[in-house]
Amino acid sequence: MNPIRIVFAKELTDGSRDRRAVMSAMLFPILGPALVYFMMTSLIHLQTEAKKAVIPVIGAEHAPGLIQYLHEKGMDTKTFTGDPKAAVKDKSEEVVLVIPDNFPERMDAARPAVIELVQDGSRTDARPTIGRLQRFIRGYATEIASMRLLLRGVSPTVIRTVNVEDIDVASKQQRAAAALNFIPMYIILAAFVSGMGLAIDGTAGERERRSLEPLLINPVERFEIVTGKWLAASTFAAIGMTLTALLCIAAMRLVPLSEIGIDFHVDATQVIAIILATAPVAFLATSMQLALGSFARSFKDAQSYLGILVLLPVVPSMFLLLHPVATRIWMYAVPMLGQHLLLVDLLGGKPIPIAAYFLSALSCLVVGFALVLVTARLFQRERIIST
Amino acid sequence: MIDVAGLSKRFGEVTAVKDVSFEAQDGRVTGLLGPNGAGKSTTLRILYGLLRPDAGRVRVDGVDVVADPRGAQRHIGVLPDNHGLYPRLTAREHILYFGRLQGVAEDKLGERADELIRLLDMSGIADRRTEGFSQGERMKVCLARAMVHDPRNIILDEPTNGLDVMTTRRVRELIGELRRRGIAVLFSSHLMHEVARLCDHIVIISEGIVVAAGTTESISEAAGEPNLEDAFVKLVETVLP
Known part of the structure; x- marks a missing residue:
């Protein structure tokens, strides 16, 4: 039997019996999508809540026209009695609309009439409701102003100096992908988390357990030993990643995204493409971990190094978030950035050039293999057996 | 020699x-x-x-x-100064792993493992994971895996x-x-x-x-x-x- 296969088989058996490693490898893929699901649903819940909000009003009878306007726009109102500031402060109300007694008087005299919106600026959850309310009040004011101009024989367009029109070129799916930007990051992160246990155990763990010296006495090249370990850890990483991707997609399908006007749709071919596109990251992640694990003096040492390494896949994602740039073909050749771009486009339903798949896979595998060679060199050092 | x-x-x-x-x-x-x-x-x-x-x-x-x-x-068969074991593998799995790495033919390997287990009087522990083995039991596993290729x-x-x-x-x-x-x-x-x-x-x-x-x-x-x-x-x- 080929030595690489012998080491690979042993590491898989050993790794799958390591309950702690398996648990952390499985927990991550399950926990993340669950978190995503609850975050998204509560976010959507808040958005839709704003539409259903009933606005407490003091002095509704002074401005029947405004109240009527609000009702027409689908915003309900109720009569409020008591201290509006206290009610907002103790969070029993998000906002209170106060219409003073002099409102009709000033309205009739065509002088600026004041209404008060009592709100707590620190409450982010109330913002959608207040935003809607303010928009409607402005709309009402503009309508009144236009009517006044018309009565004086002036066209209302005179006061419309600049008109802003929002033209959103993103398709609904792309907007969903933008909102779901963190999913690619999470999937790539899964590769680092799921393969880590095996990668540490096979390097720093072997040294700490003092089992490395007996292993290296066998007539097998160091490169073959490292490669066997690499492939085993990568298998774990790839499984963790695939599981994460599947569960993320499942979670997104459960989230009522259509309620906020986002249409999320991923079919079977896309799922396969996502798995294929991300798999090379598994090989890259574990090769980094093996190299670092071989440097480390102990298991604990290795864990702290690799804890920092986990931040690495966040870099390209953050970069894209802060500097949204047009995708160029060379970007696919940057390990992890390439996969991130592929995932965003795949989830967003955009067409992807075939070369992108090859470039991103090739760059990951080439860098990964180079790091395996580095690790094999580290295994050659005489120091590797001293503990 | x-x-x-x-x-x-x-x-x-x-x-x-x-x-x-x-x-x-x-x-x-x-x-x-x-x-x-x-x-x-x-x-x-x-x-x-x-x-x-x-x-x-x-x-x-x-x-x-x-x-x-x-x-x-x-x-050469070696019992080195560092002779750690894999806690999640059984004694027999240690012998088989090292036998394969030494290039012992798969059809002779099982027989050879049985022979070593008999020779070192470890049939009672052969199929237990080595986690929790006593010093003596660990030493037997180490000796067995060192001799698996009959050096x-x-x-x-x-x-x-x-x-x-x-x-x-x-x-x-x-x-x-x-x-x-x-x-x-x-x-x-x-x-x-x-x-x-x-x-x-x-x-x-x-x-x-x-x-x-x-x-x-x-x-x-x-x-x-x-x-x-x-x-x-x-x-x-x-x-x-």
Whole structure:
């Protein structure tokens, strides 16, 4: 039997019996999508809540026209009695609309009439409701102003100096992908988390357990030993990643995204493409971990190094978030950035050039293999057996 | 047979082994005796191809260790100084893993494992995971995996260190058995009585230098001391700084 296969088989058996490693490898893929699901649903819940909000009003009878306007726009109102500031402060109300007694008087005299919106600026959850309310009040004011101009024989367009029109070129799916930007990051992160246990155990763990010296006495090249370990850890990483991707997609399908006007749709071919596109990251992640694990003096040492390494896949994602740039073909050749771009486009339903798949896979595998060679060199050092 | 000539090894400024020469012949037990830090483990690590000597050469059954370490390793079974086990593998899985790495044919491997399990009297623990094994049980697993490819040369680095009386006896019996089979056994120890009792040929090493070699009697005679312990102390002190 080929030595690489012998080491690979042993590491898989050993790794799958390591309950702690398996648990952390499985927990991550399950926990993340669950978190995503609850975050998204509560976010959507808040958005839709704003539409259903009933606005407490003091002095509704002074401005029947405004109240009527609000009702027409689908915003309900109720009569409020008591201290509006206290009610907002103790969070029993998000906002209170106060219409003073002099409102009709000033309205009739065509002088600026004041209404008060009592709100707590620190409450982010109330913002959608207040935003809607303010928009409607402005709309009402503009309508009144236009009517006044018309009565004086002036066209209302005179006061419309600049008109802003929002033209959103993103398709609904792309907007969903933008909102779901963190999913690619999470999937790539899964590769680092799921393969880590095996990668540490096979390097720093072997040294700490003092089992490395007996292993290296066998007539097998160091490169073959490292490669066997690499492939085993990568298998774990790839499984963790695939599981994460599947569960993320499942979670997104459960989230009522259509309620906020986002249409999320991923079919079977896309799922396969996502798995294929991300798999090379598994090989890259574990090769980094093996190299670092071989440097480390102990298991604990290795864990702290690799804890920092986990931040690495966040870099390209953050970069894209802060500097949204047009995708160029060379970007696919940057390990992890390439996969991130592929995932965003795949989830967003955009067409992807075939070369992108090859470039991103090739760059990951080439860098990964180079790091395996580095690790094999580290295994050659005489120091590797001293503990 | 292991043939060592003019071996030297430095670690930075420290000379660990200096011009060490000796032979471990077939069917004989050769003991490498020396105090802690004398260079025993370093010497043995060079013999089984884990360290490269700065000078000198080692031949194992005619194969040069420096030129062809993998080739030489096929002819040696080693119980190294570091002899950790994989806690999640069973005793038998350890034997099988090392057998495969040594290139033992798959159809003969199961039989060979059974034979070793019998020889080392470990049938009760063969299919248990090694986590929680006693020192003696661990030692048996290590010895079994070292011998799985039926090597003609066996190197044991402090094989009885930390073992109880029963297991120590077992190891001694095993060494005797190996000798009867015509295998070259080389083991290191810092325990005088152990070496005196088991070895046909003794090499005393101190500060990385061979200070004496021969049988118990010839060494005692050369040092002018009636027992080996006194001879050992006297010889070791001659090279101490």
